[in-house]
Amino acid sequence: MNSPTAPLIRPIVQTRDIQTTKLVSPIKDQNLTVLERSKQLAAWTAVDQHVKPEHRVIGIGSGSTVPYVVERIVQLGAEANEERVFIPTGFQSKQLIVESGLNLGDVDQFPTIDVTLDGADEVDRELNCIKGGGACHLREKVLAEAANTFILVADYRKNVEHLGTTFKQGVPIEVVPFAYAKVLQNLHHIIGSPEASLRMAVKKAGPVVSDNGNFIIDAPFDQEKMKDPFTIMAQIKMLTGVVEVGVFCHMAKAAYFGNQDGSVTIKWNDGRIEQVVASQ
Ligand SMILES: O=C(CO)[C@H](O)[C@H](O)COP(=O)(O)O
Structure with a gap:
Protein backbone atom coordinates (compact mmCIF):
# COMPACT_ATOMS: atom_id res chain seq x y z
CA MET A 1 0.00 0.00 0.00
CA HIS A 162 -25.86 1.69 -23.76
CA LEU A 163 -26.05 -1.13 -21.23
CA GLY A 164 -25.40 -4.60 -22.63
CA THR A 165 -22.58 -3.45 -24.93
CA THR A 166 -19.65 -5.22 -23.28
CA PHE A 167 -21.29 -6.96 -20.33
CA LYS A 168 -23.03 -9.74 -22.24
CA GLN A 169 -23.88 -12.20 -19.48
CA GLY A 170 -27.13 -10.39 -18.79
CA VAL A 171 -29.01 -8.62 -16.03
CA PRO A 172 -28.31 -10.25 -12.64
CA ILE A 173 -31.52 -11.09 -10.78
CA GLU A 174 -31.63 -12.31 -7.19
CA VAL A 175 -34.51 -14.75 -6.61
CA VAL A 176 -35.74 -16.77 -3.67
CA PRO A 177 -34.66 -20.37 -4.34
CA PHE A 178 -38.10 -21.98 -4.47
CA ALA A 179 -39.28 -19.52 -7.15
CA TYR A 180 -36.31 -19.73 -9.52
CA ALA A 181 -37.90 -22.07 -12.10
CA LYS A 182 -41.09 -20.00 -12.23
CA VAL A 183 -39.10 -16.76 -12.63
CA LEU A 184 -36.99 -18.36 -15.37
CA GLN A 185 -40.18 -19.28 -17.24
CA ASN A 186 -41.49 -15.74 -16.85
CA LEU A 187 -38.23 -14.36 -18.23
CA HIS A 188 -38.19 -16.77 -21.18
CA HIS A 189 -41.83 -16.42 -22.21
CA ILE A 190 -43.11 -13.07 -20.93
CA ILE A 191 -40.24 -10.66 -20.33
CA GLY A 192 -38.25 -11.52 -23.47
CA SER A 193 -35.02 -13.09 -22.29
CA PRO A 194 -35.04 -16.58 -23.83
CA GLU A 195 -31.44 -17.24 -22.75
CA ALA A 196 -31.94 -16.39 -19.07
CA SER A 197 -30.26 -19.00 -16.89
CA LEU A 198 -29.43 -19.86 -13.33
CA ARG A 199 -25.90 -18.78 -12.38
CA MET A 200 -23.87 -21.86 -11.49
CA ALA A 201 -21.01 -21.90 -9.00
CA VAL A 202 -17.47 -22.60 -10.23
CA LYS A 203 -15.78 -24.34 -7.33
CA LYS A 204 -18.94 -25.84 -5.88
CA ALA A 205 -21.54 -28.12 -7.41
CA GLY A 206 -24.85 -26.34 -7.92
CA PRO A 207 -25.97 -22.73 -8.10
CA VAL A 208 -24.34 -19.57 -6.81
CA VAL A 209 -25.94 -18.70 -3.47
CA SER A 210 -25.93 -15.01 -2.54
CA ASP A 211 -24.96 -13.59 0.85
CA ASN A 212 -28.71 -13.58 1.54
CA GLY A 213 -29.18 -17.28 0.78
CA ASN A 214 -30.83 -16.66 -2.60
CA PHE A 215 -30.13 -17.78 -6.19
CA ILE A 216 -28.98 -15.57 -9.06
CA ILE A 217 -30.40 -15.60 -12.59
CA ASP A 218 -28.56 -13.89 -15.45
CA ALA A 219 -30.95 -12.57 -18.09
CA PRO A 220 -29.50 -11.25 -21.36
CA PHE A 221 -31.65 -8.90 -23.45
CA ASP A 222 -31.16 -7.65 -27.00
CA GLN A 223 -29.58 -4.25 -27.60
CA GLU A 224 -32.90 -2.57 -28.40
CA LYS A 225 -34.49 -3.65 -25.12
CA MET A 226 -31.39 -2.63 -23.16
CA LYS A 227 -31.85 0.94 -24.38
CA ASP A 228 -34.72 1.19 -21.88
CA PRO A 229 -33.16 -0.17 -18.68
CA PHE A 230 -35.86 1.27 -16.42
CA THR A 231 -38.62 -0.74 -18.13
CA ILE A 232 -36.55 -3.94 -17.95
CA MET A 233 -35.84 -3.33 -14.30
CA ALA A 234 -39.48 -2.56 -13.44
CA GLN A 235 -40.89 -5.54 -15.37
CA ILE A 236 -38.51 -8.01 -13.73
CA LYS A 237 -39.00 -6.55 -10.30
CA MET A 238 -42.76 -7.18 -10.58
CA LEU A 239 -42.24 -10.94 -10.92
CA THR A 240 -43.11 -12.69 -7.68
CA GLY A 241 -40.05 -14.39 -6.27
CA VAL A 242 -37.64 -11.72 -7.50
CA VAL A 243 -35.83 -10.06 -4.63
CA GLU A 244 -33.77 -7.49 -6.56
CA VAL A 245 -32.68 -6.63 -10.08
CA GLY A 246 -29.11 -5.62 -10.92
CA VAL A 247 -30.13 -2.57 -12.91
CA PHE A 248 -29.68 0.73 -11.04
O1 LIG B 1 -21.90 -5.32 -8.66
C1 LIG B 1 -20.91 -5.84 -8.22
C2 LIG B 1 -20.94 -7.03 -7.36
O2 LIG B 1 -22.25 -7.52 -7.21
C3 LIG B 1 -19.57 -5.26 -8.52
O3 LIG B 1 -19.52 -3.96 -8.05
C4 LIG B 1 -19.39 -5.31 -10.01
O4 LIG B 1 -19.46 -6.67 -10.42
C5 LIG B 1 -18.07 -4.70 -10.47
O5 LIG B 1 -16.99 -5.45 -10.01
P1 LIG B 1 -15.49 -5.13 -10.45
O6 LIG B 1 -15.06 -3.91 -9.70
O7 LIG B 1 -14.75 -6.39 -10.05
O8 LIG B 1 -15.47 -4.93 -11.94
Whole structure:
Protein backbone atom coordinates (compact mmCIF):
# COMPACT_ATOMS: atom_id res chain seq x y z
CA MET A 1 0.00 0.00 0.00
CA ASN A 2 1.30 3.49 -0.81
CA SER A 3 1.98 6.10 1.82
CA PRO A 4 -0.41 9.06 1.92
CA THR A 5 0.02 11.53 -0.90
CA ALA A 6 -1.28 15.01 -1.53
CA PRO A 7 -4.80 15.22 -2.99
CA LEU A 8 -4.80 13.93 -6.55
CA ILE A 9 -6.78 16.71 -8.12
CA ARG A 10 -5.48 20.03 -9.36
CA PRO A 11 -7.72 22.88 -10.56
CA ILE A 12 -10.08 22.22 -13.41
CA VAL A 13 -9.16 23.41 -16.89
CA GLN A 14 -12.24 24.04 -18.98
CA THR A 15 -12.21 22.83 -22.59
CA ARG A 16 -15.05 23.01 -25.13
CA ASP A 17 -17.49 20.49 -23.68
CA ILE A 18 -15.28 18.32 -21.51
CA GLN A 19 -13.72 19.64 -18.34
CA THR A 20 -10.09 18.66 -17.92
CA THR A 21 -8.53 18.29 -14.50
CA LYS A 22 -4.88 17.55 -13.71
CA LEU A 23 -3.91 14.99 -11.13
CA VAL A 24 -0.68 13.54 -9.87
CA SER A 25 -0.57 9.86 -10.73
CA PRO A 26 -0.42 7.85 -7.50
CA ILE A 27 0.75 4.59 -8.92
CA LYS A 28 3.88 4.93 -10.99
CA ASP A 29 5.98 3.09 -8.41
CA GLN A 30 3.55 0.19 -8.21
CA ASN A 31 3.70 -3.02 -10.10
CA LEU A 32 0.11 -3.00 -11.31
CA THR A 33 -1.27 -4.11 -14.65
CA VAL A 34 -2.86 -1.40 -16.78
CA LEU A 35 -6.29 -2.71 -15.79
CA GLU A 36 -5.56 -2.71 -12.07
CA ARG A 37 -3.96 0.70 -12.32
CA SER A 38 -7.10 2.05 -13.99
CA LYS A 39 -9.26 0.67 -11.18
CA GLN A 40 -6.98 2.22 -8.59
CA LEU A 41 -7.00 5.60 -10.30
CA ALA A 42 -10.79 5.65 -10.47
CA ALA A 43 -11.14 4.62 -6.84
CA TRP A 44 -8.55 7.02 -5.44
CA THR A 45 -9.92 9.96 -7.41
CA ALA A 46 -13.47 9.21 -6.26
CA VAL A 47 -12.41 8.95 -2.61
CA ASP A 48 -10.47 12.21 -2.83
CA GLN A 49 -13.47 14.00 -4.28
CA HIS A 50 -16.34 12.51 -2.30
CA VAL A 51 -15.19 11.35 1.13
CA LYS A 52 -15.38 14.58 3.09
CA PRO A 53 -13.84 15.20 6.53
CA GLU A 54 -17.33 15.55 8.04
CA HIS A 55 -18.57 12.20 6.70
CA ARG A 56 -19.21 9.67 9.48
CA VAL A 57 -21.08 6.82 7.75
CA ILE A 58 -19.60 5.38 4.58
CA GLY A 59 -20.95 2.55 2.42
CA ILE A 60 -18.41 0.18 0.90
CA GLY A 61 -19.41 -1.77 -2.23
CA SER A 62 -18.23 -5.07 -3.68
CA GLY A 63 -15.97 -6.27 -6.47
CA SER A 64 -12.35 -5.94 -7.51
CA THR A 65 -12.27 -2.12 -7.72
CA VAL A 66 -13.54 -1.49 -4.22
CA PRO A 67 -10.34 -2.66 -2.44
CA TYR A 68 -8.68 0.44 -3.92
CA VAL A 69 -11.43 2.57 -2.38
CA VAL A 70 -10.64 1.09 1.02
CA GLU A 71 -6.90 1.44 0.34
CA ARG A 72 -7.32 5.18 -0.21
CA ILE A 73 -9.62 5.58 2.80
CA VAL A 74 -7.04 3.88 5.02
CA GLN A 75 -4.46 6.32 3.70
CA LEU A 76 -6.54 9.17 5.10
CA GLY A 77 -5.19 8.04 8.46
CA ALA A 78 -6.41 6.54 11.72
CA GLU A 79 -7.42 9.92 13.10
CA ALA A 80 -9.62 10.75 10.11
CA ASN A 81 -11.32 7.36 10.31
CA GLU A 82 -11.65 6.80 14.04
CA GLU A 83 -15.10 8.44 14.31
CA ARG A 84 -16.32 6.83 11.11
CA VAL A 85 -18.32 3.67 10.60
CA PHE A 86 -18.18 1.65 7.38
CA ILE A 87 -21.17 -0.32 6.08
CA PRO A 88 -20.47 -3.36 3.85
CA THR A 89 -22.53 -4.59 0.89
CA GLY A 90 -21.60 -8.22 1.51
CA PHE A 91 -19.13 -10.70 2.89
CA GLN A 92 -16.22 -9.47 0.76
CA SER A 93 -16.52 -5.84 1.81
CA LYS A 94 -17.13 -6.83 5.42
CA GLN A 95 -13.80 -8.67 5.38
CA LEU A 96 -12.11 -5.72 3.71
CA ILE A 97 -13.38 -3.32 6.37
CA VAL A 98 -12.41 -5.58 9.26
CA GLU A 99 -8.98 -6.48 7.87
CA SER A 100 -8.24 -2.80 7.21
CA GLY A 101 -8.90 -1.95 10.86
CA LEU A 102 -11.91 0.26 10.04
CA ASN A 103 -15.05 0.40 12.20
CA LEU A 104 -17.75 -1.97 10.98
CA GLY A 105 -21.44 -1.11 11.10
CA ASP A 106 -24.63 -2.23 9.39
CA VAL A 107 -27.35 -0.45 7.53
CA ASP A 108 -29.98 -1.35 10.14
CA GLN A 109 -27.97 0.68 12.66
CA PHE A 110 -27.20 3.45 10.16
CA PRO A 111 -30.02 3.72 7.62
CA THR A 112 -28.69 7.07 6.41
CA ILE A 113 -25.28 6.90 4.80
CA ASP A 114 -23.19 9.96 3.89
CA VAL A 115 -21.59 8.42 0.82
CA THR A 116 -21.51 4.95 -0.73
CA LEU A 117 -18.76 4.04 -3.20
CA ASP A 118 -19.25 0.93 -5.32
CA GLY A 119 -18.13 -0.79 -8.51
CA ALA A 120 -20.25 -1.50 -11.59
CA ASP A 121 -20.37 -3.99 -14.43
CA GLU A 122 -21.40 -1.35 -16.96
CA VAL A 123 -22.51 2.29 -16.79
CA ASP A 124 -24.35 4.09 -19.59
CA ARG A 125 -24.31 7.76 -20.53
CA GLU A 126 -27.21 8.52 -18.13
CA LEU A 127 -25.49 6.72 -15.23
CA ASN A 128 -27.84 3.75 -15.38
CA CYS A 129 -25.76 0.73 -14.51
CA ILE A 130 -25.68 -3.04 -14.35
CA LYS A 131 -24.51 -4.45 -11.05
CA GLY A 132 -24.51 -7.92 -9.55
CA GLY A 133 -21.62 -9.54 -11.40
CA GLY A 134 -20.52 -10.51 -7.89
CA ALA A 135 -24.09 -11.37 -6.79
CA CYS A 136 -24.17 -8.54 -4.23
CA HIS A 137 -26.67 -6.23 -5.91
CA LEU A 138 -29.45 -6.52 -3.31
CA ARG A 139 -27.33 -5.10 -0.52
CA GLU A 140 -25.60 -2.79 -2.99
CA LYS A 141 -28.92 -1.25 -3.99
CA VAL A 142 -29.98 -0.84 -0.36
CA LEU A 143 -26.74 1.01 0.39
CA ALA A 144 -27.04 3.08 -2.77
CA GLU A 145 -30.56 4.11 -1.82
CA ALA A 146 -29.60 4.80 1.80
CA ALA A 147 -26.77 7.09 0.73
CA ASN A 148 -26.98 10.84 0.34
CA THR A 149 -24.36 10.42 -2.39
CA PHE A 150 -23.79 7.28 -4.45
CA ILE A 151 -20.57 7.10 -6.46
CA LEU A 152 -19.50 4.45 -9.00
CA VAL A 153 -15.88 3.44 -9.60
CA ALA A 154 -14.84 1.28 -12.53
CA ASP A 155 -12.24 0.60 -15.18
CA TYR A 156 -12.49 1.76 -18.79
CA ARG A 157 -14.26 -1.43 -19.95
CA LYS A 158 -17.40 -0.44 -18.06
CA ASN A 159 -17.89 2.96 -19.70
CA VAL A 160 -20.54 2.46 -22.40
CA GLU A 161 -23.21 4.37 -24.30
CA HIS A 162 -25.86 1.69 -23.76
CA LEU A 163 -26.05 -1.13 -21.23
CA GLY A 164 -25.40 -4.60 -22.63
CA THR A 165 -22.58 -3.45 -24.93
CA THR A 166 -19.65 -5.22 -23.28
CA PHE A 167 -21.29 -6.96 -20.33
CA LYS A 168 -23.03 -9.74 -22.24
CA GLN A 169 -23.88 -12.20 -19.48
CA GLY A 170 -27.13 -10.39 -18.79
CA VAL A 171 -29.01 -8.62 -16.03
CA PRO A 172 -28.31 -10.25 -12.64
CA ILE A 173 -31.52 -11.09 -10.78
CA GLU A 174 -31.63 -12.31 -7.19
CA VAL A 175 -34.51 -14.75 -6.61
CA VAL A 176 -35.74 -16.77 -3.67
CA PRO A 177 -34.66 -20.37 -4.34
CA PHE A 178 -38.10 -21.98 -4.47
CA ALA A 179 -39.28 -19.52 -7.15
CA TYR A 180 -36.31 -19.73 -9.52
CA ALA A 181 -37.90 -22.07 -12.10
CA LYS A 182 -41.09 -20.00 -12.23
CA VAL A 183 -39.10 -16.76 -12.63
CA LEU A 184 -36.99 -18.36 -15.37
CA GLN A 185 -40.18 -19.28 -17.24
CA ASN A 186 -41.49 -15.74 -16.85
CA LEU A 187 -38.23 -14.36 -18.23
CA HIS A 188 -38.19 -16.77 -21.18
CA HIS A 189 -41.83 -16.42 -22.21
CA ILE A 190 -43.11 -13.07 -20.93
CA ILE A 191 -40.24 -10.66 -20.33
CA GLY A 192 -38.25 -11.52 -23.47
CA SER A 193 -35.02 -13.09 -22.29
CA PRO A 194 -35.04 -16.58 -23.83
CA GLU A 195 -31.44 -17.24 -22.75
CA ALA A 196 -31.94 -16.39 -19.07
CA SER A 197 -30.26 -19.00 -16.89
CA LEU A 198 -29.43 -19.86 -13.33
CA ARG A 199 -25.90 -18.78 -12.38
CA MET A 200 -23.87 -21.86 -11.49
CA ALA A 201 -21.01 -21.90 -9.00
CA VAL A 202 -17.47 -22.60 -10.23
CA LYS A 203 -15.78 -24.34 -7.33
CA LYS A 204 -18.94 -25.84 -5.88
CA ALA A 205 -21.54 -28.12 -7.41
CA GLY A 206 -24.85 -26.34 -7.92
CA PRO A 207 -25.97 -22.73 -8.10
CA VAL A 208 -24.34 -19.57 -6.81
CA VAL A 209 -25.94 -18.70 -3.47
CA SER A 210 -25.93 -15.01 -2.54
CA ASP A 211 -24.96 -13.59 0.85
CA ASN A 212 -28.71 -13.58 1.54
CA GLY A 213 -29.18 -17.28 0.78
CA ASN A 214 -30.83 -16.66 -2.60
CA PHE A 215 -30.13 -17.78 -6.19
CA ILE A 216 -28.98 -15.57 -9.06
CA ILE A 217 -30.40 -15.60 -12.59
CA ASP A 218 -28.56 -13.89 -15.45
CA ALA A 219 -30.95 -12.57 -18.09
CA PRO A 220 -29.50 -11.25 -21.36
CA PHE A 221 -31.65 -8.90 -23.45
CA ASP A 222 -31.16 -7.65 -27.00
CA GLN A 223 -29.58 -4.25 -27.60
CA GLU A 224 -32.90 -2.57 -28.40
CA LYS A 225 -34.49 -3.65 -25.12
CA MET A 226 -31.39 -2.63 -23.16
CA LYS A 227 -31.85 0.94 -24.38
CA ASP A 228 -34.72 1.19 -21.88
CA PRO A 229 -33.16 -0.17 -18.68
CA PHE A 230 -35.86 1.27 -16.42
CA THR A 231 -38.62 -0.74 -18.13
CA ILE A 232 -36.55 -3.94 -17.95
CA MET A 233 -35.84 -3.33 -14.30
CA ALA A 234 -39.48 -2.56 -13.44
CA GLN A 235 -40.89 -5.54 -15.37
CA ILE A 236 -38.51 -8.01 -13.73
CA LYS A 237 -39.00 -6.55 -10.30
CA MET A 238 -42.76 -7.18 -10.58
CA LEU A 239 -42.24 -10.94 -10.92
CA THR A 240 -43.11 -12.69 -7.68
CA GLY A 241 -40.05 -14.39 -6.27
CA VAL A 242 -37.64 -11.72 -7.50
CA VAL A 243 -35.83 -10.06 -4.63
CA GLU A 244 -33.77 -7.49 -6.56
CA VAL A 245 -32.68 -6.63 -10.08
CA GLY A 246 -29.11 -5.62 -10.92
CA VAL A 247 -30.13 -2.57 -12.91
CA PHE A 248 -29.68 0.73 -11.04
CA CYS A 249 -31.41 3.65 -12.74
CA HIS A 250 -30.40 7.24 -12.05
CA MET A 251 -29.06 6.50 -8.59
CA ALA A 252 -25.44 7.61 -8.93
CA LYS A 253 -24.24 11.19 -8.66
CA ALA A 254 -21.08 10.39 -10.64
CA ALA A 255 -19.19 7.50 -12.20
CA TYR A 256 -15.37 7.40 -12.24
CA PHE A 257 -13.64 5.37 -14.95
CA GLY A 258 -9.89 4.78 -14.88
CA ASN A 259 -8.46 4.78 -18.41
CA GLN A 260 -5.57 2.88 -19.99
CA ASP A 261 -3.58 6.08 -20.49
CA GLY A 262 -3.66 6.90 -16.77
CA SER A 263 -6.47 9.44 -16.99
CA VAL A 264 -9.88 9.25 -15.34
CA THR A 265 -13.19 10.01 -17.02
CA ILE A 266 -15.91 11.31 -14.71
CA LYS A 267 -19.53 11.23 -15.85
CA TRP A 268 -21.82 13.37 -13.68
CA ASN A 269 -25.58 12.99 -13.29
CA ASP A 270 -26.12 16.45 -14.80
CA GLY A 271 -24.59 15.26 -18.08
CA ARG A 272 -21.14 16.78 -17.60
CA ILE A 273 -18.13 14.71 -18.57
CA GLU A 274 -14.85 15.56 -16.91
CA GLN A 275 -11.46 14.26 -17.95
CA VAL A 276 -8.86 13.95 -15.18
CA VAL A 277 -5.38 13.85 -16.64
CA ALA A 278 -2.35 12.41 -14.88
CA SER A 279 0.61 14.76 -14.84
CA GLN A 280 3.98 13.22 -14.00
O1 LIG B 1 -21.90 -5.32 -8.66
C1 LIG B 1 -20.91 -5.84 -8.22
C2 LIG B 1 -20.94 -7.03 -7.36
O2 LIG B 1 -22.25 -7.52 -7.21
C3 LIG B 1 -19.57 -5.26 -8.52
O3 LIG B 1 -19.52 -3.96 -8.05
C4 LIG B 1 -19.39 -5.31 -10.01
O4 LIG B 1 -19.46 -6.67 -10.42
C5 LIG B 1 -18.07 -4.70 -10.47
O5 LIG B 1 -16.99 -5.45 -10.01
P1 LIG B 1 -15.49 -5.13 -10.45
O6 LIG B 1 -15.06 -3.91 -9.70
O7 LIG B 1 -14.75 -6.39 -10.05
O8 LIG B 1 -15.47 -4.93 -11.94
